[in-house]
Amino acid sequence: MKQTIMYETNQKAGCLLHANELPWNISEEMRQEIINAIATLEFQRYPDTECTQLIKTYCEVASLFEKQVLAGNGSDELLGLLIGAYLGKGKTLYTLSPDFSMYDYYAGMYEAKVLKFKTREDGSYSVNDFVEFGRRNQVDMIMLSNPNNPTGFALSNAKLRIIAAAFPRIPVVIDEAYGEFYEESMRKEVECYPNLYVTRTLSKAYGLASMRIGFVISNSKNIEALKKYKAPYSVNALSQLVACVALCHAKEYQAYVEIIKQEREKLYQGLRKLSFLQVFRSSANYIYGKSKQASKLIVYLQEHGVIIRSYEDDSFRITIGSAKQNKYLLALCEAFEKEVGKCDMQQKSERPKKPIFK
Structure with a gap:
């Protein structure tokens, strides 16, 4: 599986959910x-x-x-x-x-x-x-x-x-x-x-x-x-x-890990309800998924300031961020699903009707 985004993490601004980094800085x-x-x-x-x-x-x-x-x-x-x-x-x-x-x-x-x-x-x-x-x-x-x-x-x-x-x-x-x-x-x-x-x-x-x-x-x-x-x-x-x-400060970081695990479950449950993608359970600080709309989703998220990792086989990986970041990401994915639905309905209505032969 070849990555369509380079390994280097050169993005420094926006909602960065592509490099599996911890969402919080040191105390x-x-x-x-x-x-x-x-x-x-x-x-x-x-x-x-x-x-x-x-x-x-x-x-x-x-x-x-x-x-x-x-x-x-x-x-x-x-x-x-x-x-x-x-x-x-x-x-x-x-x-x-x-x-x-x-x-x-x-x-x-x-x-x-x-x-x-x-x-x-x-x-x-x-x-x-x-x-x-x-x-x-x-x-x-x-x-x-x-x-x-x-x-x-x-x-x-x-x-x-x-x-x-x-x-x-x-x-x-x-x-x-x-x-x-x-x-x-x-x-x-x-x-x-x-x-x-x-x-x-x-x-x-x-x-x-x-x-x-x-x-x-x-x-x-x-x-x-x-x-x-x-x-x-x-x-x-x-x-x-x-x-x-x-x-x-290992005990403090363990508390962060527990928060990430809780947020991972919340995000997984939210994403799995969406019809245009499939996500899988994870034991790490990210969620992996697939979608035929992956390339469009990546662009849509980028336009709204969110960066996730994408791959050539219609798969993607989302880092678990803070509660605020995860909520924003999920809201964008829900909005994207509605956009996809509208486009599908429009394409169906624009298709020429087949002539009826008697």
Whole structure:
């Protein structure tokens, strides 16, 4: 599935529901803490390449051991790091269709092939069929997002364990960029499966997309091996500082996550009543849908200041925004449905009547 809107999120104004960002900025309390902390920064020094304090703070929140975690410039850097470490020309990355477009990007950088397993319309898929197809094609790495981007479908830990166990000799990477919006996580399973890697980010649920902070979690042996491939100083000192402050407010962000979940359900229930589109349940902070009127809907929303993500196959993805943003979006979709209905009626009335022959 190719995107008709580029991956770069260069829109800065309007109702932005296209990049799966948190709709709220940091609190005033956090802002003041960051300002105070900046006063202690030694700007003439290189940042801590090991991200020692950042990893320590993250592990306290996530209940992990520091030796299990490597920090990077967003989880994107770490996904690319994993592909670069294990793949190359002639090797095959196995993923889903659809899934996060950056997997293809990094595989292409290292001249690796990409094999995709087609999911059902709602993003669901048979794990047994996925395993059988991968084995038959002798793949070299598995990488998939869970919850899936863009569909929002999520496999249970029990299903993901089947995948990890079925491919013991190759790395299995579970991208949990939207993990905070789902009830399960494979982070605690990394010691049970030597081939398992889990990536996380602070760009989504923590609202720090501008800071570019991500983590890869695995057993200590794998993490030590990965460090050899990572460029030094990739996470700047300011980002490390801001991330530490944000992680100290983890309970506040959990409250934001609960609000997003509630808004997700409200928006889903509202959208599913509309006749011109189909939407699917999601375990992330967005809703995925399809419509034969998708291209017209995208233009209509843009004309009214709303940006959502669109794809070439008449599908789209809507980020869950604030209550006000979601209400506005739903009202626009309802108005669009009425416009579509009027056009259909007008076209029918303008059709020439067939002559009646006796």
